[in-house]
Amino acid sequence: MSxxxxxxxxxxxxxxxxxxxxxxxxxVRDVHEILxxxxxxxxxxxxxxxxxxxxxxxxxxxxxxxxxxYEAAISQESTQQQLLNKMIDTVFNGSASQxxxxxxxxxxxxQEELDKIKQYLNEIEQQQxx
Amino acid sequence: MSxxxxxxxxxxxxxxxxxxxxxxxxxVRDVHEILxxxxxxxxxxxxxxxxxxxxxxxxxxxxxxxxxxYEAAISQESTQQQLLNKMIDTVFNGSASQxxxxxxxxxxxxQEELDKIKQYLNEIEQQQxx
DNA sequence: ATTGATCTACGAATATTTTCGTAAACAAAT
DNA sequence: ATTTGTTTACGAAAATATTCGTAGATCAAT
Numbered sequence: 168m169s170x171x172x173x174x175x176x177x178x179x180x181x182x183x184x185x186x187x188x189x190x191x192x193x194x195v196r197d198v199h200e201i202l203x204x205x206x207x208x209x210x211x212x213x214x215x216x217x218x219x220x221x222x223x224x225x226x227x228x229x230x231x232x233x234x235x236x237y238e239a240a241i242s243q244e245s246t247q248q249q250l251l252n253k254m255i256d257t258v259f260n261g262s263a264s265q266x267x268x269x270x271x272x273x274x275x276x277x278q279e280e281l282d283k284i285k286q287y288l289n290e291i292e293q294q295q296x297x
Numbered sequence: 298m299s300x301x302x303x304x305x306x307x308x309x310x311x312x313x314x315x316x317x318x319x320x321x322x323x324x325v326r327d328v329h330e331i332l333x334x335x336x337x338x339x340x341x342x343x344x345x346x347x348x349x350x351x352x353x354x355x356x357x358x359x360x361x362x363x364x365x366x367y368e369a370a371i372s373q374e375s376t377q378q379q380l381l382n383k384m385i386d387t388v389f390n391g392s393a394s395q396x397x398x399x400x401x402x403x404x405x406x407x408q409e410e411l412d413k414i415k416q417y418l419n420e421i422e423q424q425q426x427x
Numbered sequence: 428a429t430t431g432a433t434c435t436a437c438g439a440a441t442a443t444t445t446t447c448g449t450a451a452a453c454a455a456a457t
Numbered sequence: 458a459t460t461t462g463t464t465t466a467c468g469a470a471a472a473t474a475t476t477c478g479t480a481g482a483t484c485a486a487t
């Protein structure tokens with residue numbers, strides 16, 4: 168396994184990953200500018216973090232021009248799943264649906280999204296009937 | 298607010314909280330024995346952790362007998378909600394339903410649980426129609 | 428009342444994560 | 458060619474979290 172997703176991201180690293188997943192790719196400055204809105208850290212802090220993440224294999228980067236361009240090296244979905252699993256395990260007594268109920272409870276979702284969820288539930292039920 | 302839930306639990310602290318939420322209450326040894334199954338740390342480590350958590354206001358304890366009995370001082374639900382919110386924010390592009398879909402996807406749920414979720418979805422829809 | 432087992436308290440060592448200062452490279456504008 | 462601004466690289470400080478050794482208290486059994 169050379170595609171080292173070996174290391175699990177820290178709190179700060181997750182924030183950066185989140186930004187890059189959304190943007191697709193970006194420079195340190197791009198990321199830092201977004202990060203600044205919700206956090207309060209210097210530019211070199213963000214830089215260092217992203218360098219470390221690159222070493223760990225969490226980010227890819229293009230160094231062909233002076234200003235490097237980064238992008239996530241691990242998939243958003245697999246990371247989400249890992250985090251969810253741990254969370255369900257430690258905090259939701261192992262019950263995924265307990266988590267689902269809690270998540271639906273406090274967040275307002277659009278009708279469209281609700282429909283998507285319903286449809287998905289139906290699919291799951293169909294599968295389980297077999 | 299004197300009931301200081303000021304400090305947010307660390308990773309290790311969450312594991313302990315999870316155990317105590319499930320058990321209701323327990324001694325250091327109780328908790329340690331469960332923890333040992335999935336982790337690998339000495340008894341005094343668990344002890345120290347729980348003492349710190351008590352200082353932080355994360356745990357209550359009964360010291361009336363030699364062997365102290367601990368229980369969680371913060372509610373499972375509010376903690377779940379906090380963690381969910383952060384997770385949705387940083388890793389799920391702010392979309393709760395994206396999280397829900399992902400959670401439903403990889404975890405097998407019982408028919409009963411699925412019904413509960415469906416029912417809940419209907420309730421939400423009713424509310425939003427107004 | 429001595430031994431042995433178990434507990435708490437405490438302090439400090441380790442490990443990990445986060446932060447930032449400083450220097451050197453580079454490019455654009457004066 | 459010097460200044461100005463922006464970048465990376467590097468190292469190390471600072472902050473946090475985790476781990477554990479050791480000492481003293483307590484209790485039960487010998």
